[in-house]
Amino acid sequence: MKRKVSLKDIAQQVGVSTALVSYVLNGQEKEKRVGEEIASKIREAARALNYQPNQIAKSLKSGKTHTIGLIVADIANPFSAHIARIIEDEAKRHKYNVVFGSSDENAEKAWDLMKVLLNRQIDGFIIAPAEHAEEQVRYLQEHHIPFVLIDRYFPGLPANYVALDNYKAAYEGVEHLIQKGYKHIGMINFKSGLHHLQERTRAYHQALQDFNLPAAESWCREVNEDMLKEDMDQHLQDLLLSGQPVEALFLASNKIAIHGLKFINEHKLRVPEDVAVIGFDETDAYELFYRPVTHIRQPMAEIGRAAVQALLQLIAGNPEPTQLNLAATLVVKESC
Amino acid sequence: MKRKVSLKDIAQQVGVSTALVSYVLNGQEKEKRVGEEIASKIREAARALNYQPNQIAKSLKSGKTHTIGLIVADIANPFSAHIARIIEDEAKRHKYNVVFGSSDENAEKAWDLMKVLLNRQIDGFIIAPAEHAEEQVRYLQEHHIPFVLIDRYFPGLPANYVALDNYKAAYEGVEHLIQKGYKHIGMINFKSGLHHLQERTRAYHQALQDFNLPAAESWCREVNEDMLKEDMDQHLQDLLLSGQPVEALFLASNKIAIHGLKFINEHKLRVPEDVAVIGFDETDAYELFYRPVTHIRQPMAEIGRAAVQALLQLIAGNPEPTQLNLAATLVVKESC
DNA sequence: ATATTAAGCTTAAACGATTAAACTATCAAG
DNA sequence: CTTGATAGTTTAATCGTTTAAGCTTAATAT
Known part of the structure; x- marks a missing residue:
């Protein structure tokens, strides 16, 4: 890499110290009363040499x-x-x-x-x-x-x-399903200690309770991020293809939803007739699914x-x- | 931000010059023959003070x-x-x-x-x-x-x-459509001077010619990136819903494909019966579309x-x- | 005894910028 | 003819590292 132009080069060319050059190029020529003539010479030289300040050096000095x-x-x-x-x-x-x-x-x-x-x-x-x-x-x-x-x-x-506000967001999602008349509502979330995810599950349970809906433990499933596909397939099998499938499914993240939608496609389930779906976050998938997916969008x-x-x-x-x-x-x- | 620990701090604590500290911490103690005892004291102090080298200073010195x-x-x-x-x-x-x-x-x-x-x-x-x-x-x-x-x-x-190899990639895509028996094949690409995109269009034309297929100018459309939706809707309207719709569509990028698939969904067209589709690049959309989409994948x-x-x-x-x-x-x- | 070598350490310049402080020249006021 | 202010400039330290060169001291060779 060709050696870069430094303050010193400009100083040499104009025949002044680097201090002046620094003052001028940082717009301090007034405070530091740099001579008009010199100032413009410096600016001129800087342009001619295509000077680009070395941010590394700047940072070292300023700590910023x-x-x-x-x-x-x-x-x-x-x-x-x-x-x-x-x-x-x-x-x-x-x-x-x-x-x-x-x-x-x-x-x-x-x-x-x-x-x-x-x-x-x-x-x-x-x-x-x-x-x-x-x-x-x-x-x-x-x-x-x-x-x-x-x-x-x-x-x-x-x-x-x-x-x-994950609690409120999830609550509204589940509430929406309830108002649409679904009674057997399942949920799939990540198995995680992260508070924001737990809030979504908490909201799900609370909403079911508030509206006096049946809530089976087995309707609320948790999947491991690192074996997402396997876990999803397993749980979806249980939730959707068992003797008593759920009517609606709250999928608590975009990745979960994508897998869910793929599963639904593969098994030729009809949405929302066989199973209603509500997703979280955004993904092209929601708009692209043959029946565009209702979802909870983060700002x-x-x-x-x-x-x-x-x-x-x-x-x-x-x-x-x-x-x-x-x-x-x-x-x-x-x-x- | 609390002032960070520097080489000097370690040097002071151990009672040596910064040079020694630098040598030791950079594993040059052998070449520069630093005393065993001092060396371990330095390492000790570095650990105790939780020394983290300032990369900015390093970079300034090394130019790397x-x-x-x-x-x-x-x-x-x-x-x-x-x-x-x-x-x-x-x-x-x-x-x-x-x-x-x-x-x-x-x-x-x-x-x-x-x-x-x-x-x-x-x-x-x-x-x-x-x-x-x-x-x-x-x-x-x-x-x-x-x-x-x-x-x-x-x-x-x-x-x-x-x-x-965009030419080859696109050629194989179109060839695939041809081998599947489609005769009226349309294409949508970006309007762009970029060579890699033009190669895709060139391959399309060449493939049609090589296989002696009809090629209407109006079957090869170009859309502007900055008004993608409008352009896409316009062209898809022409290509798919006109008097003489194309049988297959080569969509030359993931973004184009996503819009195309959405359009197809919205207008309840059947894939591949009403229109066959081949996409480019990758997107969840391809797997998620109700009929998973054949596409050209980049490595x-x-x-x-x-x-x-x-x-x-x-x-x-x-x-x-x-x-x-x-x-x-x-x-x-x-x-x- | 003297020169040489080696070991083990310090000094100081350098990277490229910033900036307080010092310096010089000019001019005005007392 | 001092003194002081003002304008315009340079000097030199600094940020945190690296590293060539120099300096001791002690051991070894001649």
């Missing part, structure tokens, strides 16, 4: 990198990709960059990633924490490193977060923007707590 | 950041997200990090991004170039900045790239890995040219 570290749960999930993009855009609006990592729902990997990003002196974090990532959160707090959690948080561990743009804004506040030294549980939207289509 | 700049065309497209993830993983295997940007198919934005990343002293680029990005490529060449193009390249502009993992490996070669100073046109796989399902 104007960079946000983003750790998402699984970049292969469109949810993560979408929110990453929003965060990138919002950050860019504020002249911040984003560097990325995916923890793949693995606290260990998330920890490594955090270390790597910290060594790169990022100014703060936006993190979708994995299960068992409490220690990580505490580390950040103890070291006074600005961060905002998104999508998930740990109820026992006060921290800034921007998330969904992605709001989450992303609020997270960036909260983080930048923190970085600026403004410790206003941000703890948002935003509302979801029920998108009614034809699947129930 | 161990970071690859990745510019994808549109991070919202699963194609980009997927390849980004593969590149990230592969880079990580080689102890490299990846910083990201999305050009949103806009050469201007790509240029800005490149400047930003360059100022951060990334060691090299992997770029999916936007249309009209030739100047950018030339800039990189002139400045001897290591880079590898992916997915697309400019035929007139020799550069390293890892891409698909994502190979592309990503080859690109990283080629780039690291370049960075290491090894100027072997890499110009790969990899083969696609025809994934046969039930849509034709």
Whole structure:
């Protein structure tokens, strides 16, 4: 790589010290009263040499990198990709960059990633924490490193977060099924200690109870992320093809829903006649399924923007707590 | 943020110079013959203080950041997200990090991004170039900045790239339709000057000609990326619902295919009876459509890995040219 | 006894920028 | 003719590392 043009080169060319060059190029010529003539010579030379400041050097001096570290749960999930993009855009609006990592729902990997990003002196974090990532959160707090959690948080561990009101969102979803007249309602969720997922299950149970509907334990199933297909097939078999199939199914995430819809296709079940479906999050699949799927949509743009804004506040030294549980939207289509 | 522990702190604690600390922590104690005792004291102190080297300072010194700049065309497209993830993983295997940007198919934005990343002293680029990005490529060449193009390249502009053999891939797709007995075959592609897209159209025409099939100009349509829905609806209306509809449709990208499938759903057309479909790239949609969609799959993992490996070669100073046109796989399902 | 070598450590410059402090020249006021 | 202010510039330290070169001290060879 051709050696880059530095302040020194400009200084030499114009015949001044690097200090002057720095002042001029940072628009401090007034405060530091740099001579008109010299100033324009410097600007001229900078342009001629196509000077590009070395951000590494700048960062070393200032301790600021104007960079946000983003750790998402699984970049292969469109949810993560979408929110990453929003965060990138919002950050860019504020002249911040984003560097990325995916923890793949693995606290260990998330920890490594955090270390790597910290060594790169990022100014703060936006993190979708994995299960068992409490220690990580505490580390950040103890070291006074600005961060905002998104999508998930740990109820026992006060921290800034921007998330969904998962209980309310799920409740409304189940309520919708109930109002449509379904009585035997099943649910599939991830088996996970993550609070935001548990809230969805809690809402499901509560809604059934509030409306005095029958609730069999066997109607609420949990699948392992790492053997999703096998688990899904097993549970769907039980729920949909057994002697007493459920009439409606609440699928508590986009990945779960995708598998569910595939299963339904494969077994030529009719939606909503054989089984009504309601999904969570977004995926092309919902619109593309032969009967577009009613689903619970998260306010992605709001989450992303609020997270960036909260983080930048923190970085600026403004410790206003941000703890948002935003509302979801029920998108009614034809699947129930 | 609490001030971080530096080499100096360790040096002070142990009572030696920073040089020794640096040697020990970089495993040069043998070459630089550091005393056994001191060395272990240094390691001890480093652990006790939880020393994390400041990568910014390291980079400033070495001129290396161990970071690859990745510019994808549109991070919202699963194609980009997927390849980004593969590149990230592969880079990580080689102890490299990846910083990201999305050009949103806009050469201007790509240029800005490149400047930003360059100022951060990334060691090299992997770029999916936007249309009209030739100047950018030339800039990189002139400045001897290591880079590898992916997915697309400019035929007139020799550069390293890892891409698909789009002509062959598309030809095989159309050939498949022909062998299935379809005679009136339409195609929808993006209106774009990008070579890789044009190759798909060229293959379509050539295949029809080679097999002596009728080819009406009006069967090959082009849509604008920025008004995709409107254009698609218009053309699909013409192709599928006119007096003389086509029997089969080659949809030349995942986004185009998704819109196409939605249209087909909305208008209750039967696949493949009313219209056979073949898609390009990957999307959940293909598996999820009520009749799983035959499609042309790109070897994502190979592309990503080859690109990283080629780039690291370049960075290491090894100027072997890499110009790969990899083969696609025809994934046969039930849509034709 | 003297030179040589090796071991074990420190010094200081360098990377590229920022910035407080010092310096010089010019001019005005007392 | 001082003194002081002002404008315009340079000097040098600093951020946290790396690393060539230099410095001791002790051991070994001649």
